[in-house]
Amino acid sequence: SAAQTAKVATNFVPTKEDYQKVYNRIAEVIDDADDYDNGSFGPVVVRLAWHASGTYDKTTGTGGSNYATMRFQPESLHGANAGLHVAREVLEKIKQEFSWISYGDLWTLAGVAAVQEMAGPKVPWRPGRIDGFESHVPPDGRLPDASQGAPHIRDIFYRMGFDDQEIVALCGAHALGRCHTDRSGYDGPWTFSPTTFTNDFYKLLFDEKWVWKKWNGPKQLEDKKTKSLMMLPTDYVLTQDKSFKKYAKAYADDVDLFFKDFSAAYSKLLELGVPTQQFVASEAWIMQTVDEQTS
Template sequence: MSFAALRASARRAGAAAPAARASRTALRNPAFRKFSTEVPPTPKKSSNAALLGALGAAAIGGVGFWVYTSSSDSAREAGTAVKSGVQAAKVAANYVPTQEDYQKVYNRVAEILDSAGDKGYDDGSYGPVLVRLAWHASGTYDKDSNTGGSNYATMRFEPEAKHGANNGLNVARDLLEPLKQEFPWISYGDLWTLAGVASIQEMGGPKVPWRPGRIDGFSAQCTPDGRLPDAAQGADHIRNIFYRMGFNDQEIVALSGAHALGRCHTDRSGFEGPWTFSPTSVTNEYYKLLLNEKWLWKKWDGPKQLEDKKTHSLMMLPTDYALVQDKAFKKWTKAYADDEQLWFKDFSSVVARLFELGVPSQQWVSSEPWILKSSDEK
């Protein structure tokens, strides 16, 4: 029996996800997935070709030459403006890959998720770390300065890659690099967020609306450290972080449900352990456990975290515990614990917004986000 089938069987036995969702996962057969490495064809409209040709010439000559031969911040800013302008012009001229092309990238992400089992990575899926990459690449947005977010994929550069909150995300970036080579037309920001969407859907979660249009920036656009949540803090800190991005209390709690996935590592965050018994399934178990389990402060040499009294195998962080200690947060924690479909609906909406933070509207290739097909729909 394959590892994917074993994991799907264990997921059903744990009763963490509804039986229908687990059975869909068990029926996945990567051997029959197909994909294409072809670069999308150039549109036939001569006017579009002429427009893009002129833009390309402008980028290569004049401003473009200065950008690529200068290391100044002004040159990088000009380079970003050129990229953004070219992307907007592509949208206007319909000179962009199609939804079908991005579906092929999604399919390839779905294929590699369970390869973690063959390599002994965590709980047998790369899904949780890919969701974390998409989250951290987007969650740096500051609405007041309109900086950060997923538009420039600045975690590629050393200043941001070395932020404490991003420890271990080299695993996810390296995993997706072969796909960037396979589909060179996709930007890193689009690739990372699309991988997050694919991971959520393939691990039994809700459909997440998504659309492409992000461009790749320069290291000068890296955000300062401290824009992502510090798990050792409490409710005030959580609000400061998420309000800065433009989210309210209900949306903070909805996004926190992503902690149903994955685990912490002492060599990355300093914390240790999974939040739930099914860390590769998207469920509302995180909220149920927060409310129904007895949580005790763990006695160990590491940072302050909680463990469940029954098994001592699960953990919660101070930022998690704040969701049941703060009245406004607890109201929504209880609502999502009682109704998984309500959480799915709210989580889908807010995580789609999170992944779009920082992207100018003129860069989107579609006025409305797309719904990409999961592997069990093909």
């Protein structure tokens, strides 16, 4: 709009209220999904925020959410990112309205808004990411391979700077969304409520009997009872590895503990690769849900 252009021209410095407006638009846009999946872009947006951040390598300081490099090839074409153009396109509409926000801030704020609007925990977030260049694209292979076991999961997440407890806490996000045969090759949702953030991922892992699905696709598990839910090999490992299992059981038994630990780990994930001095605030903000603003 003319007003926004004028603001940019006068060196517009956005406040928390301006980011709250972006959050509110994200909440609208992810709900405006007609017959896409379960009527929500929330899960695929949570996956975009994670894949934009999870390329971080603490040893070299490369990758992470700072430069939003998934806008560029070859990262946009990396196999792990198949299908994420859907989320990027949905958010592009918002970038057009709020041209002052960086892509990295937009994508990570969208991850936060999606989690919160799908009834998840508050996730502390703050702006400061800047748009980078193609030269910042990290190499392929930094995101996890779902067909692998515990050593691979540890390799990938330790490289980002996470420990076992944080890994297991993050994994509860697979309560959301589903696998698509035309993206990853896997098929189906993890829970019966894929647009509501719950600890059902862990509960189902322990409460259901999981058997290998008989099909021509990649190795995945299905629940014996309904055959309508799935687990990836990397999900199932959380019940097999002794250290992972301890945390997974704790999160199955205590949803408050899960929400608290997920919030901390997801917030940390979304800040990977962003130099501290770039953040505009010394402490991350708690953005309000749409419900909180209207009641």
